[in-house]
Amino acid sequence: xxxxxxxxxxxxxxxxxxxxxxxxxxxxxxxxxxxxxxxxxxxxxxxxxxxxxxxxxxxxxxxxxxxxxxxxxxxxxxxxxxxxxxxxxxxxxxxxxxxxxxxxxxxxxxxxxxxxxxxxxxxxxxxxxxxxxxxxxxxxxxxxxxxxxxxxxxxxxxxxxxxxxxxxxxxxxxxxxxxxxxxxxxxxxxxxxxxxxxxxxxxxxxxxx
Amino acid sequence: xxxxxxxxxxxxxxxxxxxxxxxxxxxxxxxxxxxxxxxxxxxxxxxxxxxxxxxxxxxxxxxxxxxxxxxxxxxxxxxxxxxxxxxxxxxxxxxxxxxxxxxxxxxxxxxxxxxxxxxxxxxxxxxxxxxxxxxxxxxxxxxxxxxxxxxxxxxxxxxxxxxxxxxxxxxxxxxxxxxxxxxxxxxxxxxxxxxxxxxxxxxxxxxxxxxxxxxxxxxxxxxxxxxxxxxxxxxxxxxxxxxxxxxxxxxxxxxxxxxxxxxx
Numbered sequence: 001x002x003x004x005x006x007x008x009x010x011x012x013x014x015x016x017x018x019x020x021x022x023x024x025x026x027x028x029x030x031x032x033x034x035x036x037x038x039x040x041x042x043x044x045x046x047x048x049x050x051x052x053x054x055x056x057x058x059x060x061x062x063x064x065x066x067x068x069x070x071x072x073x074x075x076x077x078x079x080x081x082x083x084x085x086x087x088x089x090x091x092x093x094x095x096x097x098x099x100x101x102x103x104x105x106x107x108x109x110x111x112x113x114x115x116x117x118x119x120x121x122x123x124x125x126x127x128x129x130x131x132x133x134x135x136x137x138x139x140x141x142x143x144x145x146x147x148x149x150x151x152x153x154x155x156x157x158x159x160x161x162x163x164x165x166x167x168x169x170x171x172x173x174x175x176x177x178x179x180x181x182x183x184x185x186x187x188x189x190x191x192x193x194x195x196x197x198x199x200x201x202x203x204x205x206x207x208x209x
Numbered sequence: 210x211x212x213x214x215x216x217x218x219x220x221x222x223x224x225x226x227x228x229x230x231x232x233x234x235x236x237x238x239x240x241x242x243x244x245x246x247x248x249x250x251x252x253x254x255x256x257x258x259x260x261x262x263x264x265x266x267x268x269x270x271x272x273x274x275x276x277x278x279x280x281x282x283x284x285x286x287x288x289x290x291x292x293x294x295x296x297x298x299x300x301x302x303x304x305x306x307x308x309x310x311x312x313x314x315x316x317x318x319x320x321x322x323x324x325x326x327x328x329x330x331x332x333x334x335x336x337x338x339x340x341x342x343x344x345x346x347x348x349x350x351x352x353x354x355x356x357x358x359x360x361x362x363x364x365x366x367x368x369x370x371x372x373x374x375x376x377x378x379x380x381x382x383x384x385x386x387x388x389x390x391x392x393x394x395x396x397x398x399x400x401x402x403x404x405x406x407x408x409x410x411x412x413x414x415x416x417x418x419x420x421x422x423x424x425x426x427x428x429x430x431x432x433x434x435x436x437x438x439x440x441x442x443x444x445x446x447x448x449x450x451x452x453x454x455x456x457x458x459x460x461x462x463x464x465x466x467x468x469x470x471x472x473x
Contacts, residue, residue: 050374052463075462080376090367092385135371142376 006062007178008082008146013057015048017041019201021057026146026178026197031169033193034182036201042182043087045201046148049180050084051075061145083144087151089135091123099138108137112163129155133164140171147172147179153188165192210421222247264333273331277340281310284344288449291352294359294469300456308351308449312441313343320437342413342434343441346398350442351449354394358450359469361386362457369464379462383454394446398439405435 005027014021018041026032034042048055051070059070061081070078093099097119109116112133118126119134126134132152139147147168153161165188172179183189189198225247229240264272285306295301317340321330362369365386372382405411413434417427459465 051461052370052373054459054463075373076376076378078376079374083376084374086367086371086374088367090365090371092365092368092372139375 007176008061009059010049011058013045013048013055013059015041015044015053015055017044022199023057024199026180028176028178029173030197031172031179031181031192032197032199033189034180034199034201035184035186035189036199040201042201043150046084046150046180046182049146049148050079050082052079052084063145080142081144082146082148083139083142084148085136085139085150085152087154089123089128089131091131094122095120096123096126096134099134100141102141104137112136112167113160127155129157129160132156133160136164136167143175145175145177147177147181149179149181151182151184153183153185161188168192210419218251222251261333261337264337268329268332270329270331273333273336276333276337277314280337280340280344281306281314284309284313284348287348288352288355292356292359293472294356294363295472296359296453296456296468297470300468304355304449304452304456305351307452308445309344309347311448312445313340313347316437316441317343320433324433338413339434339437343437346401346438347441347445350394350398351445353397354390354446355449355453357390357393358383358386358453359457361389362464363466363469366464366466373462373464379458379464380454382464383457387450387454390450391446395443398442402435402439405431411435 006025007028007030008026009024011023012021013023017039022045024032034045036042044053044055047053048057049059051059059082060067061070061078062068063081068078068081070082091099097103104119106116109119114130114133118130123131132155136152149168153164156164168179168181169192171177181192183192225243229243232243233240260276264276285302288305288309289295289301292301296304317336318330320339321327321336325335327335362383368385369382373379401409411431411434414427414431417430418424456468457464457466
């Protein structure tokens with residue numbers, strides 16, 4: 001409980017579709033990688049951490065040196081701190097820019113290979129890779145403490161994939177945040193995982209912590 | 210007033226029978242349901258006529274209340290029956306019943322006690338036809354609004370969940386759907402207002418004029434009814450969408466579409 005470097009911790013999280021309950025801890029600046037066959041409940045696990053689906057177990061995030069309990073704060077408040085980024089993005093307004101409270105700077109856009117003109121377009125006109133990157137920026141604008149990334153580079157070419165990885169690593173360092181990242185790419189896992197933070201999900205075997 | 214005989218009605222019903230045959234020849238599959246609905250309409254109205262004769266002569270408050278509650282219940286049930294995606298049974302009927310009763314009933318009591326002021330205020334000759342007009346119209350609008358909301362919630366699930374994940378409240382995440390639902394509920398009502406008197410002669414007014422009432426008096430009643438219909442439709446839809454919107458989420462503001470059942 002009193003580990004001073006922990007930023008995010010879960011106890012026996014279990015949601016339907018998962019093999020076994022999972023407990024884990026992350027410290028500031030750390031990125032944990034999650035891999036495993038499809039249908040093993042990886043996405044369910046991340047959604048449970050964001051309190052988007054019904055689940056068992058406890059989750060806490062450190063906020064101003066006090067632990068916030070997922071069950072005791074407003075869901076909207078929790079989800080701004082512990083934010084889920086889905087593999088398939090969704091947009092509910094006519095323009096990409098309408099989903100942002102503040103305009104994006106040119107350097108932010110170019111850092112992950114996005115052109116300015118795309119920002120004013122209808123989401124339907126963009127490729128899924130472009131939308132994934134805009135969705136990432138859309139979420140990061142709320143400055144979450146914990147990033148739950150569900151295959152967010154699935155539709156990207158190798159160059160932009162590495163740009164996105166760099167963006168996440170910089171964000172986690174600068175904001176003293178942490179991330180859990182679902183990825184099927186073994187190279188991405190070795191590139192990113194902080195000190196062997198790696199969980200292997202499977203439909204039957206247990207997840208270790 | 211010229212009275213119509215039952216034989217006149219039987220003769221006229223041959224029109225519908227003929228229509229059914231022509232529709233069937235044109236490939237329309239639901240002819241039995243057209244015949245059934247027509248028969249049902251006639252039976253329901255005849256029953257209403259007999260029943261109302263009794264209620265009118267008795268002027269018993271409890272009897273008027275009983276008729277009103279039956280009408281409200283039927284309207285609430287009809288609302289849910291028209292949904293492509295329905296809430297599990299009790300919630301659905303409750304949403305329909307609550308939204309339609311809260312507005313239609315309050316407006317009815319208000320207009321009877323403050324505007325028309327018959328003696329006694331619940332005099333069935335006024336109360337029951339007025340309630341019927343209100344229910345018939347708000348039922349359609351509330352049904353449309355709810356149908357739009359639940360159908361869009363199922364189809365646009367990802368858009369709602371994306372907003373929830375960004376830390377928006379359940380209410381905010383559903384707002385874009387709520388706007389569309391209000392739109393589809395209110396547009397037919399607004400169109401009805403525009404058409405009144407130019408394209409359509411509203412049924413009640415026509416009935417009163419046929420019965421020998423001076424047109425201008427019939428018109429005043431019609432305007433009163435129109436105003437009540439607009440108010441009960443709008444407020445009823447707002448209440449229904451509010452209640453339905455709450456049912457789509459659980460206590461932790463997670464989207465819960467399991468509560469919706471797809472109609473066959």
